[in-house]
Every structure is written in C-alpha cells, then in structure tokens.
Amino acid sequence: MPVSAVDTAAAAPFVTGAAPGGPGPGPSVFPFATALSLEPLLAYWRARETDTNPGLALLARAIARQAARTPALRGPLPDPAVLDQARDLLETMMLAVFPTAATDSAISGAVPPFGRTSFYYTPRFAEVLLNKERTIKQPLNLDLAQMEGYMARMAYQLVLHRVYGVELPAAGAIIFTVPDYKIGLYRHYGVSVDSSFIQVRVVGGAPVLTPAQCEQLGHQRHNLAVWRELLPPAHFALEGFNVLQLVDVTDQEVLSELKYDLLERDVLQASDRLEQIQEKLRVLFARPALQLGIAAYDEKKKDFVDFGRKINHSFLTKQVQHNRADSGFRQIYERLLRERRPLVLSDVARADIPDDLRAQILELGIRSAILALLPYGGDTVGLLEIGSPTAGDLDEFALEKVAQFVPLFAVAVKRNAEDLQTRIQAVMQERFTPIHPTMEWRFADAARRLLARHDEGERGVEMEAIVFADVYPLHGSCDIRGSSTARNAAIEGDLIEHLTLANRVLKKASEHRQLPILDELKFYVNKNLRRLHQGIISGDELSIYESLRLEVEPLFEYLAQHTPELRPVITTYWANIDPRLGILYKRRQAFEQSVTAINDAVSTYLDDEEAKAQAMFPHYFQRFRTDGVEYNIYVGEALVQDKPFDLVFLKNLRLWQLLTMVEITRLTHALAATLPVPLETTQLIYIHGQPLSIRFRQDERQFDVDGAYNIRYEIIKKRIDKATVLGTGERLTQPGRLALVYAQTREATEYHEYIDYLQDRGLLEPGVEELELEELQGAKGLLALRVQVKL
Numbered sequence: 001m002p003v004s005a006v007d008t009a010a011a012a013p014f015v016t017g018a019a020p021g022g023p024g025p026g027p028s029v030f031p032f033a034t035a036l037s038l039e040p041l042l043a044y045w046r047a048r049e050t051d052t053n054p055g056l057a058l059l060a061r062a063i064a065r066q067a068a069r070t071p072a073l074r075g076p077l078p079d080p081a082v083l084d085q086a087r088d089l090l091e092t093m094m095l096a097v098f099p100t101a102a103t104d105s106a107i108s109g110a111v112p113p114f115g116r117t118s119f120y121y122t123p124r125f126a127e128v129l130l131n132k133e134r135t136i137k138q139p140l141n142l143d144l145a146q147m148e149g150y151m152a153r154m155a156y157q158l159v160l161h162r163v164y165g166v167e168l169p170a171a172g173a174i175i176f177t178v179p180d181y182k183i184g185l186y187r188h189y190g191v192s193v194d195s196s197f198i199q200v201r202v203v204g205g206a207p208v209l210t211p212a213q214c215e216q217l218g219h220q221r222h223n224l225a226v227w228r229e230l231l232p233p234a235h236f237a238l239e240g241f242n243v244l245q246l247v248d249v250t251d252q253e254v255l256s257e258l259k260y261d262l263l264e265r266d267v268l269q270a271s272d273r274l275e276q277i278q279e280k281l282r283v284l285f286a287r288p289a290l291q292l293g294i295a296a297y298d299e300k301k302k303d304f305v306d307f308g309r310k311i312n313h314s315f316l317t318k319q320v321q322h323n324r325a326d327s328g329f330r331q332i333y334e335r336l337l338r339e340r341r342p343l344v345l346s347d348v349a350r351a352d353i354p355d356d357l358r359a360q361i362l363e364l365g366i367r368s369a370i371l372a373l374l375p376y377g378g379d380t381v382g383l384l385e386i387g388s389p390t391a392g393d394l395d396e397f398a399l400e401k402v403a404q405f406v407p408l409f410a411v412a413v414k415r416n417a418e419d420l421q422t423r424i425q426a427v428m429q430e431r432f433t434p435i436h437p438t439m440e441w442r443f444a445d446a447a448r449r450l451l452a453r454h455d456e457g458e459r460g461v462e463m464e465a466i467v468f469a470d471v472y473p474l475h476g477s478c479d480i481r482g483s484s485t486a487r488n489a490a491i492e493g494d495l496i497e498h499l500t501l502a503n504r505v506l507k508k509a510s511e512h513r514q515l516p517i518l519d520e521l522k523f524y525v526n527k528n529l530r531r532l533h534q535g536i537i538s539g540d541e542l543s544i545y546e547s548l549r550l551e552v553e554p555l556f557e558y559l560a561q562h563t564p565e566l567r568p569v570i571t572t573y574w575a576n577i578d579p580r581l582g583i584l585y586k587r588r589q590a591f592e593q594s595v596t597a598i599n600d601a602v603s604t605y606l607d608d609e610e611a612k613a614q615a616m617f618p619h620y621f622q623r624f625r626t627d628g629v630e631y632n633i634y635v636g637e638a639l640v641q642d643k644p645f646d647l648v649f650l651k652n653l654r655l656w657q658l659l660t661m662v663e664i665t666r667l668t669h670a671l672a673a674t675l676p677v678p679l680e681t682t683q684l685i686y687i688h689g690q691p692l693s694i695r696f697r698q699d700e701r702q703f704d705v706d707g708a709y710n711i712r713y714e715i716i717k718k719r720i721d722k723a724t725v726l727g728t729g730e731r732l733t734q735p736g737r738l739a740l741v742y743a744q745t746r747e748a749t750e751y752h753e754y755i756d757y758l759q760d761r762g763l764l765e766p767g768v769e770e771l772e773l774e775e776l777q778g779a780k781g782l783l784a785l786r787v788q789v790k791l
Helices: 039-046 054-068 080-096 123-129 144-164 211-219 224-230 250-263 271-285 326-339 355-363 396-422 437-455 483-512 516-534 540-562 564-575 587-616 647-672 708-722 745-760
Strands: 033-036 107-111 174-180 185-194 198-202 236-240 242-248 291-298 303-305 343-345 368-376 379-388 466-480 620-626 628-635 681-686 692-697 702-706 737-742 769-772 783-788
Touching: 039 054, 039 080, 039 198, 039 236, 054 080, 107 123, 123 174, 123 185, 123 242, 144 198, 144 211, 144 224, 144 236, 185 250, 185 271, 211 224, 250 271, 250 396, 271 291, 271 396, 291 396, 326 343, 326 355, 326 368, 326 379, 343 396, 368 396, 379 396, 466 587, 466 647, 466 708, 483 516, 483 540, 483 564, 483 587, 516 540, 540 564, 587 620, 587 628, 587 647, 628 647, 647 681, 647 737, 647 745, 681 708, 737 745, 745 783
Parallel strands: 033 236, 681 737
Antiparallel strands: 107 242, 174 185, 185 242, 198 236, 291 303, 291 379, 343 368, 368 379, 466 628, 466 681, 466 692, 620 628, 692 702, 737 783, 769 783
C-alpha cells in the first residue's frame, strides 16, 4: 500500500505564504499562501454518496461517517502530524487518488499545494524522488529558481482558471533528471502535477480582470511580474494538495539525445563528446561501468582506423594494431559479416571465441560485451563495441536497445570518416528557431483543439504532434569549387611571405650584430620555409605564429631601438602585418572577401526570388550559408490553410528553381572577374519525386523529416555534391554547368521539358548529358542530367 509519511517528516510546503512585496519565511519565493487540507478530497467522497455504483456509494457513506467522528481532519492542517491520528481513514480516502492495483508500479505522491515534502506516496515514488527526510530531490536538470518559476506559473494559471474561468493550454509534463544512487547514474522522468484537489480561496475580494487583461496574461505566461501585478497573491490562498505522477522516460530521452548528438558534425572527433555519449549509454543500460568503443572501417585499407590522433575510441581493435590477437579478431569480424547480426558475449570467459582474443578482452577487464557492425547501405563502415566488467551485464535482451541506436552510430561514423579524409572545417548551419509564417495556422489550430478538450473535462492532455504529411521537397545548392584547396593555398602563401619578411630582417641584423640567437632564429625560419614549400601540414600555422610572436618579434623591437641601421627593414616588416590580427593577412583576406561576396550575392538574389515564389504558392523555405549557399523547400496542401494544392504549383516551383539556378550560375560567373580571388561555383539540384513528412519537435523547436525512408533522403541530399560520373571519376558538378540528380527515370521526364524550354529561351546551351553516377555511400543507381548554362 502507499505510505503515509506523517510520522517520519513534517509535510513542509515547498514555500510558505508571502506578504505582498516581501519574501515569506524559508528560502523560496513562492507567491501564494498555502495550507495542507483534505477538504477537497472529502468533497469528492461526499459527491459519491449517491453514486449509481452501489459499492462506491456505500464506501463514500462509510467515509463520511468516519470523517464526522474525526474533526481534526477538517479545514487547514498546519501540523501534518495530525494525519497520523486517522491513518486508516486517510488510507481509505486516498483510494480515490492511489488505486490499490497500481501501488507497486505507480510513481505517485501527494504534497501540500506546490510543496516539496510528501505526506502520502507509493514505494516507487519514495525510491525515485524522495530524500531520507521525505523531501523531494532537486532535479539535476533544474535549479531552484527554475523550479520555483515553474510552480509559480502553474499556481497563477490555476487561480486564473478557478476564479476567473479562463483556462490556458497546459505546459505539458516537465522532465526531471533524478540521481539513481543505487547504480550511481541518473534517470529521466516525465512529471505531471495534478491540482484537482486544490481549492483556491479568495481573500478580501478578487481583483477585477478585463478580457484584454486575460488575453495579456495568455500572451505573457512566463512573465511573472505581469501576473503578480494583475493577480496580487495576497488576494488568494491555496488549500488542499497536489498529486505528482512520474513516468520513466529514460529510454526515449536518451535515444532522442543520442540521435541529435550523433547527427552533429565532428561528434566522434572530440574525446569529451564521446564520454558524454558513453555516459548516456550507461544510463540507457543502467550499467555504470559500461564502456563504449567505436572503430571506423577503411574500405581502401581493408582495416580499422582511429578517429583522431590524440584518442582511440576502440577498446578492442587496439589489439589488432599491436599485432596481438589479430587472427582471433579477424575470425570474429568475418563471423559478424557472415551472420549480419550483433555478437553477444554474455560471459567472455565462456564465450565461443578464439582463445587469443578472449585473453586480450579479459586483460582489458571486460567480462561481458556486444559487438555490432555498423552498416551503411550495402557497406560496413565500422564496428560498435559495448563492454562491461561484470559477466551477464549484456545479454540477448540488450539487443533490442542496441538495434535502436546502431543506425545512428553508422551515420555518424560514415560522416566523420569522410570529414577526417577531407579535413574540411565544418560550417554550422543556421538552426530553425521561429515558426515559419506559412505554418503558423497549424499551431493555432492545435492550441484551439487542446483548449476544447480541456473544456470537455479532459485532464493531462498534451499538445498533439505537429506533422505535415505528403509534402514535396526541393533542394538546391551553389557550392564554391575547390574552396578548401584555395583556403589552404592562401594560408600557405601568407605564411611563406611572413617568414620571408622575418628572414630578411634576421639576415640584415646578422650584418650589424653578432648574436648567436640570430643564427638560431634564421635556421628556424628557413627550416619552416622549406617545409611550407613542400606543403602545409596541420599544426604548422599556430606553432609558427606562436614562435614569431614570442621569440622573433620581441627581438625586432629590441633591434629597432638599439640598431638604427635596421629600422627601415623592420618598418617594412611591420607594415605588412595586420595590426588587428598581428599576422600577415593578405591572401586569406582576399579569399574570405571573395567567399563572402559570392555568398552575399547568391543569398540576396535567392531571397528576392523566393519572395516572388511565395506568391505562386505558400511553402516552407530554409537557406544555409557555408562555402556556398544551399536551400530546402517543402510544398504541399498540408502546409497551407483553406487553399487547395494542385501539382501544377509543384511544377511551377520546379521550373522556378531551375530558372533560378541558371541565373545564379550566370551571376557567379560574372562576379568572378571582380573578386580578389577568382573563385568558381557549381550548381546542383536534387530531384525527389515522392512526397514525405516533416515533424516539429517541440523540445528542439525545429522541423525534422519523419521516418526512416525520409532520413535516407536527407543523407543522400547532403552527399551528392561529391558525386562522380560512373566509369570516369569526373566530378558531376562543374563550373558553368547545372547538374540535376535523380533516382527514377520518370523523375527526369518533367525536367527534360523544362530544359527544352530554357534552351529555346537562350538560357541554356543545346544538348543534355544523361549520366550514371558512381555508388554514393550506399545509394546505388543514382542518375543525373547535366546542361551547359549560356554565360
């Protein structure tokens, strides 16, 4: 049965009443006076005395008789210890809130109005949320101020509803991250606060609220200063109790966090990020000593590789690198490839694996493990290793969880392996934060339906999912060709010139001063000049600038003061140094100016044309700037209100997109002659003929494609700029040409008509290349059209 805690801890409220304009006693600032009371619960049972259910009515009358003999339970209960005098009656009354059948499984507790000490709770509630003093634990993800603000907002909204009849949409369940001291980890719980058994008592008359003020409160739910001004807390008191109900959402929260962690670029490159992911897997499996290992598989080398130079993310493949247990590991890997399912080693000591590999795994302190290949399309991109020092910790039952995150790791490993090869610095994409005007109506409708369900008496209803089904995607990109190579060349050129200028000063100084340090610095400068002429390597830039700043340039300042003959050459050196950055910044500045000029020109043109396209048919538009510009468009009937959608609008947008990309090609070609660095661009369109769904994530406040097939679309879309023509190795995207990638032949038919039209208008040169593409990261059979733009 649930536990009454009146004999173990005082049911101190979360906060006590506060006088207007000043804090109440205790550490918190909850604005209302509160009191524990069973009156709302007694009223509930009185209403059941004539219930049509004879058993329920009989129980209600028995409670009424017993309550009449227990006047100590009536009215406010300043001392919760009085509940101990009527424990049996309390247990019976609480059947309305705590069903006996759910006692062992439910995580529920009763607290004074918005209080922090529970006076009645289930065993699981005590285990999860209560300290030894029966006070509620402070969640790890919320500080005291956040908790107080959340409780105060709930209390104000309760007053507005009970006293003024104005009900605002519920904020939904709040997530508590609570420590689990048994295993030294934490778990996530969705918490709902039920105020059904709280009465709002008006003190000295309720302040008058106009409809405009009620609307103002609805628009400023998080501005407690406005609520305090319009609803002074001294006019209201809260009596009764709340019921907190918790639901374990650890698996959903951790898997959601893993999804977004692993979709971030470079997440597997940083050791601290891997530690965070490992910690989340420990929480998911409830295994505090669990180890995570990841190894990427290099198809060219036919071997496993590390992710970074400073860290090794694999605890198993280390043995292969050390030429130990190599044959045993190869057997296991071939077994994984053959069986195409994870290998579970519940007890490594007894597992059916080669003895040499068993010895090495046990030497690592691992007694239980799961090994899973990371498939990407038809390829294997890596190996996921999960290990525990306790035999039996990982077994066949763990595979269901493993299957949910293996695809996420596969995508992350594939992307990070490519980033490691190219060493291209990732540019953060703009995050979608505001609601697009096209979609505002859908959110308003959802809120309206939520209020209607509240009016019908439904409690605890959450906001419905915001999903736009059957929308058609359009994707295009304008990429700066060879931007990484040009950037590296600019860095190398600036470094060489910087060192050459420094070398001139050092040579001149040697003619006038006999200092051994001059010879050593000349040696250092000439050594780095030779290395740079051979090609820049990672780390050169920072180390060279550090040496120039700390060792060379202080010497130049000394020589300029004490050797007048050197002042002209030293003045020339400083004249070439950027005063803000303290380095020579010529070629890089020219490169960055060129990239910015291209991005600004393309973005401005695209935004202007997109505004015109909105007039054709409202649609969702999202633009990103990197080394170039790319954009996404979603269009369909689900996105608009009271406006029929016809495929003719989709065709209009596709033709608009093709025409826009032609003009962008011509724009960047004409711009190249005016740039400090004459960079070229390539233009690409990804044709996807099938509709898909997009979902709004309320926690992240952004849209995601919905469903596994649609995620595949996203992945292909981000990779096609590297596509090559089958059999030739030639990059599909070329300056002055427009490439259109597609998967089905029928998708190209429509675009052939558009191309004919633009050729007739003189915007495209005659002829169309129809190309097959090399297999692209598991996506086989991609095709492309390529046309020459008339420049």
